[in-house]
Amino acid sequence: MAELSDQLLLVAILGYALAMLGHAAEYAFGAKGAVARVALRSPRELAAVGVGSASGGDLPQQPISPVRPGRPVHPPRGRAELFGIGAVVATVLAALAHVGVLVTRGLAAHRVPWGNMYEFVLAVCLVGAVTWLVVAAMRPSARLLGLFVTLCLVLLLGFAGVVLYTPVAPLVPALNSYWLKIHVSTAATASGLLLVGFVPAALFLIRTSYDRGRRSFPASLGARLPDAATLERLTFRLHAFAFPIWTFAVICGAIWAEAAWGRYWGWDPKETWAFVSWVVYASYLHARATPSVRRTTATWIAVVGWITMLVNLYVINFVAVGLHSYAGLD
Amino acid sequence: MNAVRMARASWRWLTSMRTALLLLFLLAVAAVPGSLLPQRNVAIERVNSYLARNPELGPWIDRFSFFDVYASVWFSAIYLLLFVSLVGCLVPRLRQHLTALFAVPPDAPNRLERLPHHAGGLERDGDPAVNAEALRSALRSRRWRTAVRSHPDGTVTVAAEKGYLKETGNLVFHFALLAILVGVAVGSWFGWHGNRLVVAGPDHGFCDSLQQFDEYGLGARVSAEDLPPFCVQLNDFSADYLDNGQPVRFAANISYEDGGAPTRSVQVSVNEPLRLSGANVYLLGHGYAPVIRYTDRSGATQTQVAPFLPEDGLLTSQGVVAFPDANATSRTAGQAPAQVAFAGVYLPTVPADPSVGRSAHPAERDPRLMLVAYQGDLGLETGRPRSVYELDQGQIDSGRLVQVGDAHMMRVGESWRLPDGSTVEFLGTRPWVTVSVRHDPGSTVVLGGAVALLLGLMVSLAGKRRRVWARVEPTGDGRSLISLGGLTRSELRETGERNQPAQSGFAEEFARVATLAGADATERGAADAPSVGVGKVADG
Numbered sequence: 001m002a003e004l005s006d007q008l009l010l011v012a013i014l015g016y017a018l019a020m021l022g023h024a025a026e027y028a029f030g031a032k033g034a035v036a037r038v039a040l041r042s043p044r045e046l047a048a049v050g051v052g053s054a055s056g057g058d059l060p061q062q063p064i065s066p067v068r069p070g071r072p073v074h075p076p077r078g079r080a081e082l083f084g085i086g087a088v089v090a091t092v093l094a095a096l097a098h099v100g101v102l103v104t105r106g107l108a109a110h111r112v113p114w115g116n117m118y119e120f121v122l123a124v125c126l127v128g129a130v131t132w133l134v135v136a137a138m139r140p141s142a143r144l145l146g147l148f149v150t151l152c153l154v155l156l157l158g159f160a161g162v163v164l165y166t167p168v169a170p171l172v173p174a175l176n177s178y179w180l181k182i183h184v185s186t187a188a189t190a191s192g193l194l195l196v197g198f199v200p201a202a203l204f205l206i207r208t209s210y211d212r213g214r215r216s217f218p219a220s221l222g223a224r225l226p227d228a229a230t231l232e233r234l235t236f237r238l239h240a241f242a243f244p245i246w247t248f249a250v251i252c253g254a255i256w257a258e259a260a261w262g263r264y265w266g267w268d269p270k271e272t273w274a275f276v277s278w279v280v281y282a283s284y285l286h287a288r289a290t291p292s293v294r295r296t297t298a299t300w301i302a303v304v305g306w307i308t309m310l311v312n313l314y315v316i317n318f319v320a321v322g323l324h325s326y327a328g329l330d
Numbered sequence: 331m332n333a334v335r336m337a338r339a340s341w342r343w344l345t346s347m348r349t350a351l352l353l354l355f356l357l358a359v360a361a362v363p364g365s366l367l368p369q370r371n372v373a374i375e376r377v378n379s380y381l382a383r384n385p386e387l388g389p390w391i392d393r394f395s396f397f398d399v400y401a402s403v404w405f406s407a408i409y410l411l412l413f414v415s416l417v418g419c420l421v422p423r424l425r426q427h428l429t430a431l432f433a434v435p436p437d438a439p440n441r442l443e444r445l446p447h448h449a450g451g452l453e454r455d456g457d458p459a460v461n462a463e464a465l466r467s468a469l470r471s472r473r474w475r476t477a478v479r480s481h482p483d484g485t486v487t488v489a490a491e492k493g494y495l496k497e498t499g500n501l502v503f504h505f506a507l508l509a510i511l512v513g514v515a516v517g518s519w520f521g522w523h524g525n526r527l528v529v530a531g532p533d534h535g536f537c538d539s540l541q542q543f544d545e546y547g548l549g550a551r552v553s554a555e556d557l558p559p560f561c562v563q564l565n566d567f568s569a570d571y572l573d574n575g576q577p578v579r580f581a582a583n584i585s586y587e588d589g590g591a592p593t594r595s596v597q598v599s600v601n602e603p604l605r606l607s608g609a610n611v612y613l614l615g616h617g618y619a620p621v622i623r624y625t626d627r628s629g630a631t632q633t634q635v636a637p638f639l640p641e642d643g644l645l646t647s648q649g650v651v652a653f654p655d656a657n658a659t660s661r662t663a664g665q666a667p668a669q670v671a672f673a674g675v676y677l678p679t680v681p682a683d684p685s686v687g688r689s690a691h692p693a694e695r696d697p698r699l700m701l702v703a704y705q706g707d708l709g710l711e712t713g714r715p716r717s718v719y720e721l722d723q724g725q726i727d728s729g730r731l732v733q734v735g736d737a738h739m740m741r742v743g744e745s746w747r748l749p750d751g752s753t754v755e756f757l758g759t760r761p762w763v764t765v766s767v768r769h770d771p772g773s774t775v776v777l778g779g780a781v782a783l784l785l786g787l788m789v790s791l792a793g794k795r796r797r798v799w800a801r802v803e804p805t806g807d808g809r810s811l812i813s814l815g816g817l818t819r820s821e822l823r824e825t826g827e828r829n830q831p832a833q834s835g836f837a838e839e840f841a842r843v844a845t846l847a848g849a850d851a852t853e854r855g856a857a858d859a860p861s862v863g864v865g866k867v868a869d870g
Contacts, residue, residue, distance in 0.1 A: 169574075170572065172578075173599065176579070241791075244784060251781075251784060254776075254780070258773060260600055260612075261766075262603065262614075263770070264770075264777075267371070267372060268372065269365035272364055276362060279357055283351055286350065286351055290347045290348075292347070292348070301355075316365065321368075321373075
């Protein structure tokens with residue numbers, strides 16, 4: 001079972017890499033993806049769509065970025081779109097293999113498959129992949145984001161497989177609690193959602209700097225991205241969904257800490273960074289709800305939030321001395 | 331006068347959202363150094379070793395409380411300012427919300443077609459009052475708050491509002507933060523803790539009093555008499571390990587006397603503390619305590635149980651066994667002081683190559699005790715505080731305490747004859763555990779606050795504030811002309827940026843309301859929406 005899990009990980013990484021290639025092909029050949037099609041429609045045509053079909057159906061939704069006069073827009077029918085759809089199919093298959101990685105790992109270890117850092121990163125990435133697929137199904141116009149989501153997944157999973165890999169083993173006594181099922185799974189869920197939330201946040205910043213006339217890298221990537229408002233709204237939705245889950249995970253961690261270490265909060269490095277992330281994401285939600293704060297400023301806060309999550313996962317596990325030393329790293 | 335104006339200005343500054351955001355950001359940044367530098371409340375020994383390693387920089391860091399970040403003046407200042415800002419922001423909002431809860435929704439704007447969601451042009455039988463009343467009761471049964479107003483020109487308007495829960499959740503979330511702060515304060519005033527190492531056996535139990543703890547901390551409002559009376563004794567400790575040394579299970583068998591109740595025995599493990607009436611007992615660590623019998627030159631024997639501290643995950647342990655009263659008879663005879671102590675390393679499982687000096691497994695598969703004997707003056711009379719786990723290096727350096735012979739490796743039951751004719755015998759080991767005894771009366775408040783916080787957060791993020799208006803106008807022939815308009819609060823707020831319906835699912839809801847009114851709903855396109863109509867609503 002353990003070997004099967006390791007082999008499936010390779011399959012999943014290859015699947016995500018393939019999806020990344022597909023998205024890249026769509027990005028390269030299909031001038032602007034589905035958004036361009038909507039942008040070509042006249043406002044009159046949109047008004048006629050009416051209430052009934054505006055929110056459902058296969059049409060990409062408003063808002064629409066105004067078409068810039070003088071910039072050619074190619075309706076991306078045909079080959080490019082096929083690449084994009086193929087990429088989503090590859091992501092689905094990779095995600096299935098990814099589920100297999102965790103299931104076989106759990107069967108081999110006779111426990112939930114998130115008992116060390118390697119398994120935790122696998123779980124976070126799986127949540128990220130599933131979240132991304134849900135987003136892609138609900139917002140076909142955002143499909144191009146898959147290029148960046150799968151890039152993140154390939155990097156995180158590759159690092160996990162090469163550096164973090166830990167052989168299957170039972171839990172250390174400190175983790176042997178039903179809170180492991182609750183605290184770590186919700187922490188992984190929130191992290192996975194925030195991972196996917198980070199992608200449109202970063203792309204929104206790229207897109208806005210492109211819209212302001214910047215053409216150097218990375219603003220140059222902005223040309224073919226979905227319009228800024230769509231990215232911004234997606235960013236907010238994902239963060240607003242993830243934040244209560246993260247809050248719940250931190251609260252569960254505190255309850256568990258009370259049972260295991262005698263105090264609900266002790267400023268252990270992991271706790272401190274969970275707090276830092278919570279405060280940063282709370283700032284993002286407040287900044288987003290404050291009209292006087294620019295949307296780019298708010299989104300920068302979300303990006304900082306994801307950086308604090310990465311610091312908590314990688315830097316703290318490798319560097320800091322604390323009670324949360326379950327990574328299985330020697 | 332000027333002072334009042336300045337006070338007002340600074341209060342406005344403090345309670346503004348920008349300031350709150352700045353303070354939140356500062357709070358996040360201020361928390362970081364505590365995770366990078368060792369903290370006194372977490373690991374004081376690491377702070378001391380940091381200070382020893384950095385004699386130049388260390389005291390400066392210490393001067394700015396970077397070893398006590400979370401109790402420091404600047405960290406407290408940030409969160410207290412944040413909470414003052416929060417209260418300053420919440421109280422007016424609470425008042426506003428309470429007013430809004432009892433207020434009637436505002437009247438319909440004149441031109442409903444300028445709202446982001448609009449439907450109109452439907453004629454219906456019956457006069458406006460009847461149709462308006464029908465729509466109102468339909469909306470009310472769908473939990474909209476409604477108000478019907480008749481105008482002089484015969485028009486009847488229905489105003490409906492929904493989503494007060496959003497602001498309620500928002501306020502609950504923020505007040506819950508205050509409750510958590512109160513809970514933390516209660517804990518730091520009335521809570522206490524004590525840590526202690528307990529060796530197995532009836533002769534090493536302890537009762538709950540300050541002298542019995544190796545280390546303790548009392549809250550500001552707790553005195554030594556407030557500690558509840560109970561006694562705890564470690565009967566046995568067992569652990570299971572994998573072959574690679576990874577622990578799988580720890581269990582301590584503990585008997586306790588709580589108040590006047592008879593003695594009871596329980597299993598305590600890492601995630602299952604012993605919960606007593608006034609305190610909880612948590613299992614933190616464990617190790618081995620070698621039992622050593624020493625027979626001095628005069629033939630007097632003493633036995634010591636000396637807890638050795640683990641140095642690695644495989645429980646290579648170090649410690650000291652001291653016999654300060656040894657050779658007392660020879661001392662009185664005018665000879666040099668001949669106190670005896672042994673510095674030791676205990677290996678629960680000796681490695682294949684014993685010169686490695688590290689245990690091969692944490693369980694006692696093939697235990698060895700390596701002792702180095704010292705004789706002379708242990709330096710106990712100097713009065714300096716010293717560790718019971720190491721010898722006083724100053725005494726060794728000054729030659730007052732001298733190593734006798736070479737290091738000696740012993741199995742259980744073996745004895746070693748020192749050059750002066752005294753003998754030392756390794757009788758075996760006893761397990762020990764470290765326990766933390768804690769009481770935090772604020773934790774229930776904090777838990778309640780956390781639950782309220784989460785519920786408030788979910789309600790405030792999921793809730794949607796929205797308004798719908800209907801104008802029911804008489805056509806003159808006994809029929810009514812109905813038009814509808816609606817908007818969400820976020821649309822109201824975002825009108826400055828874009829004039830388009832937000833994708834909040836309101837379109838479907840508005841369509842359902844339009845069906846109730848019997849009207850055909852149409853949604854406005856984005857391109858030609860003027861902001862005047864919406865702006866008017868925002869003003870009113």
